[in-house]
């Protein structure tokens with residue numbers, strides 16, 4: 207052990223003889239390690255972002271979303287007597303599927319809200335009472351819409367955090383909010399909701415902070431005299447959320463739900479089914495492939511760096527033939543010589559690895575702030591390129607080291 | 623009668639250059655008793671260095687038998703030969719052969735990297751050897767900062783630090799002026815008095831006179847000395 211430390215010290219001494227040369231030869235490794243680290247981190251960040259987004263949709267949930275039909279499709283749907291997503295669907299799903307824990311319906315309303323500050327235009331949605339429970343909506347004050355509210359068509363509402371804040375003193379339980387020409391009593395205000403920003407439309411998480419919930423059914427009071435077109439699209443529900451007891455029941459339940467809805471809609475595909483759990487698995491899989499490809503591409507640059515090390519080690523060996531002869535004369539065997547040059551190569555690549563890690567973390571931080579991407583540096587992203595740099599040192603240092611050890615000691619001593 | 627340390631008989635060494643083989647050593651018998659100081663003389667190209675390398679277990683002869691300290695050298699592996707060199711044999715060369723990247727201490731330390739001696743003992747021996755050649759105050763100097771005589775003294779310190787059974791010196795004064803050469807020879811004489819076995823190649827008749835015995839090598843054969 208003590209001898210090994212001495213070997214490392216002496217190897218470092220030799221490398222420091224040519225500081226600039228050693229530094230330049232290491233640059234390739236530095237770039238390679240930097241590339242591997244940033245690629246893994248960017249890939250991992252993207253994966254975590256997608257996964258978190260999907261997880262916010264709830265892995266125990268199944269979503270049915272109304273599809274915007276073209277006028278042709280709408281005509282066809284009418285012929286087949288499909289009226290889009292309705293309460294009937296919800297009822298049939300609740301009775302037809304064994305594993306369903308809760309089901310909730312949501313309807314987006316086009317309505318203007320009075321007394322809101324300019325920046326936010328709150329979205330009014332009519333929701334069933336269980337919607338809050340399915341989406342884990344937490345209230346900062348008051349209560350969520352209850353089952354009775356829907357039955358009795360109570361003119362009450364629950365405000366999102368931004369909406370409540372925007373309304374100031376009026377955005378508190380007990381106060382009234384005017385939607386279209388009706389007054390709704392505020393019964394609750396939602397806690398601030400931390401939404402994961404999403405780019406993919408299909409899996410967008412709703413921004414509850416800018417929403418006003420009213421009981422499902424009360425929205426019929428609000429309907430303005432409008433075109434038939436608008437009325438017919440207002441008829442159906444926008445979204446039905448189904449929650450099962452356990453995540454492993456999601457896929458089987460989804461199949462049954464799909465069949466039930468298909469039957470009630472007379473085979474008209476006027477809805478879209480979204481299963482977050484399924485999306486999650488797909489996302490994980492694609493991200494893994496993506497990461498492997500990125501890592502491999504970055505690995506190539508590490509390979510190029512390794513070739514640079516091999517080059518410099520070959521030069522070092524030819525330059526130090528005399529030294530090899532001296533070491534052999536004072537008692538070094540072939541393995542000692544191999545070890546010596548391997549240690550030098552690994553010191554080079556490992557130092558390059560450390561510099562690369564530091565530079566990589568810096569680069570990743572810069573990319574994150576400049577692009578606004580979410581980037582995650584996992585222990586893996588550091589360990590993998592570091593181990594790779596050590597392996598590169600051994601792999602690319604081996605040939606020059608063996609060349610050195612093979613030399614005839616006497617010929618080496620005679621070398622000029 | 624003291625037992626012999628070196629016992630070589632019928633040593634031959636050939637080099638192949640293309641299709642030609644040249645015999646550098648031809649049926650050389652050479653033995654050295656423990657504690658002896660032997661000089662080897664002969665014209666340039668007569669094979670003195672080649673013989674020294676073979677005796678020092680750094681090279682293998684093409685023919686003959688060689689026993690070093692009662693071990694059969696010819697059947698030993700590279701590992702075993704290296705071990706012999708690290709523990710028992712000290713080389714001193716005409717061109718000093720120090721590693722320029724390392725300082726005096728580290729140069730003298732080199733053999734200990736390859737022997738099984740304990741680190742604490744090694745440190746003691748290294749400093750002692752450097753003191754013995756009078757460079758105790760300059761341990762951290764690099765070879766480039768030394769004169770020829772000083773470099774040769776470092777080489778001698780490296781050779782004696784391991785307390786070798788045999789010191790092989792190949793024209794140790796060849797690159798030095800007469801004065802410095804005399805100092806170096808004085809060092810060898812002292813080592814001999816302390817009981818170290820020495821084989822020294824030299825061109826200088828007066829140097830050879832200070833040895834106990836002189837062997838003449840001519841055209842790869844032992845002549846009469």
Ligand SMILES: Nc1ncnc2c1ncn2[C@@H]1O[C@H](COP(=O)(O)OP(=O)(O)OP(=O)(O)O)[C@@H](O)[C@H]1O
Pocket residue numbers: 617637638639646664665666667668669670671672673
């Ligand atoms: N690797 C080799 N290949 C071919 N010939 C060699 C080789 N090494 C040495 N020789 C030859 O062997 C002969 C003896 O060389 P050696 O170095 O032993 O001579 P020497 O007596 O030490 O001479 P000097 O006094 O000049 O040092 C020389 O003629 C040399 O050319």
Ligand SMILES: [Mg+2]
Pocket residue numbers: 670671672792
């Ligand atoms: Mg010679």
